[in-house]
Amino acid sequence: MGTFEHLDIDELHQQRQEIEQQQAEIERLLKRKLKEAKGDFVRELRAQIEAQGYEVADIASQLLGRKRGAATAPTGSYYVDPDDPDNTYKRGAIPRWLKDKMAAMGFDPDSRAQRDAFKAEHLTFVAG
Structure with missing residues (x-):
């Protein structure tokens, strides 16, 4: 931390403000890039599921652990x-x-x- 020792209070406040702005920018970029990566992954996964001939909804329900109903006649129309x-x-x-x-x-x-x-x-x- 010796690089800031020579700064006065106003300069330290200025440095802190700049660092906080950089941190906010990094957080914003990280959030955006994670969202983009997640979207890319979902598109790749969807394409892979469909390429295998499966329905995305069926695979999703299995991934989420939802139990499938017993093989009965459909109810309703x-x-x-x-x-x-x-x-x-x-x-x-x-x-x-x-x-x-x-x-x-x-x-x-x-x-x-x-x-x-x-x-x-x-x-x-x-x-x-």
């Missing part, structure tokens, strides 16, 4: 693929089979209006 009754959709994330089928028939799975039209025209509604 849902949609069934008439070509494959094992393919059902209730709500939430759009399953891969539904996205693929919509795309194959020229529908945009990201468009809510087109999803609703597709469900009305190509899926069977089952009231629960």
